[in-house]
Amino acid sequence: MNIQFKKGVLELCVLVVLCRKDYYGYELVQAISKNIDIAEGTVYPLLRRLTKEGYFKTYIQESATGPARKYYQITEKGKEYQKVLLEDWNRFISGVNNLIGKEEVA
Amino acid sequence: MNKETFLSELKRSLGRMPESEKKDVLYDYEEHFRIGTAEGKSEDQVAASLGNPRLIGKSYAIDSLLEDRKEGGQAPASFVLRAVFASISLTFFNLVVVLGPFVGLVGVMIGLWATAISLPISGVAAVLAPLAALIIPQWVSLGGLSAFFWIFGGIGVAALGVLAVIGMYLLSRLFLRATAAYVKLNARIVTRRK
Numbered sequence: 022m023n024i025q026f027k028k029g030v031l032e033l034c035v036l037v038v039l040c041r042k043d044y045y046g047y048e049l050v051q052a053i054s055k056n057i058d059i060a061e062g063t064v065y066p067l068l069r070r071l072t073k074e075g076y077f078k079t080y081i082q083e084s085a086t087g088p089a090r091k092y093y094q095i096t097e098k099g100k101e102y103q104k105v106l107l108e109d110w111n112r113f114i115s116g117v118n119n120l121i122g123k124e125e126v127a
Numbered sequence: 128m129n130k131e132t133f134l135s136e137l138k139r140s141l142g143r144m145p146e147s148e149k150k151d152v153l154y155d156y157e158e159h160f161r162i163g164t165a166e167g168k169s170e171d172q173v174a175a176s177l178g179n180p181r182l183i184g185k186s187y188a189i190d191s192l193l194e195d196r197k198e199g200g201q202a203p204a205s206f207v208l209r210a211v212f213a214s215i216s217l218t219f220f221n222l223v224v225v226l227g228p229f230v231g232l233v234g235v236m237i238g239l240w241a242t243a244i245s246l247p248i249s250g251v252a253a254v255l256a257p258l259a260a261l262i263i264p265q266w267v268s269l270g271g272l273s274a275f276f277w278i279f280g281g282i283g284v285a286a287l288g289v290l291a292v293i294g295m296y297l298l299s300r301l302f303l304r305a306t307a308a309y310v311k312l313n314a315r316i317v318t319r320r321k
Contacts (some may be wrong), residue, residue: 060178
């Protein structure tokens with residue numbers, strides 16, 4: 022799949038996943054790369070940018086099994102943004118499906 | 128590639144980001160390696176699934192440059208150039224979309240500057256022409272026009288030239304700003320940044 026396209030979708034995926042619960046970086050990367058074939062390293066620049074833009078907050082938490090982990094938590098602003106992106110995405114997808122459907126008929 | 132190589136290549140490609148931010152960026156990857164290897168993966172495996180550290184570094188470098196710009200202040204040409212080239216090195220898409228128009232516009236700007244600068248120079252030359260015609264008549268001819276014509280005409284052209292240079296200065300600033308905005312727009316397209 023086209024790389025730029027994936028990058029755009031990745032932003033939406035990260036926002037949607039973080040809407041469910043807080044994740045630490047590694048865990049989030051695994052959750053995403055399990056479903057989408059990406060270079061895992063591309064998730065961190067995205068996390069950093071979205072954090073700087075105020076969509077996420079981070080905090081460090083000790084873990085029972087190992088060293089401390091940096092968790093990402095979505096903010097209210099992030100939730101709003103996620104809603105907008107999700108709507109965009111759904112509109113886009115239904116448009117594409119519409120076109121593909123028509124193609125088959127013709 | 129082991130952890131050390133990955134981190135040092137990543138660090139190098141972060142470019143001119145402040146040291147404290149670099150540390151912050153690298154932290155995420157150190158943690159990633161730590162957890163990955165604790166799960167039994169080798170450093171090579173973790174590095175391979177992370178991807179190319181140089182490309183990863185570039186995307187931070189671009190974000191950081193664009194952010195500096197957003198925080199205001201002057202737009203030094205070197206900043207704009209760095210942002211342009213950082214974008215270019217990321218993808219071929221940017222090579223076509225940024226470099227083409229950028230080089231074209233730089234050419235236009237150089238042409239306009241040359242014109243603007245030549246005006247005051249030729250104005251001054253025209254003012255000095257009657258004097259030169261007196262000293263070295265074999266080289267300089269006033270073409271049958273009076274010395275007054277040359278002097279006042281020259282002053283007029285020189286004044287116009289100064290205005291043109293001022294105008295070009297303002298236009299150049301606008302151009303740098305527009306370029307920065309354009310690069311940012313491209314980065315948005317590339318990353319679908321809202």
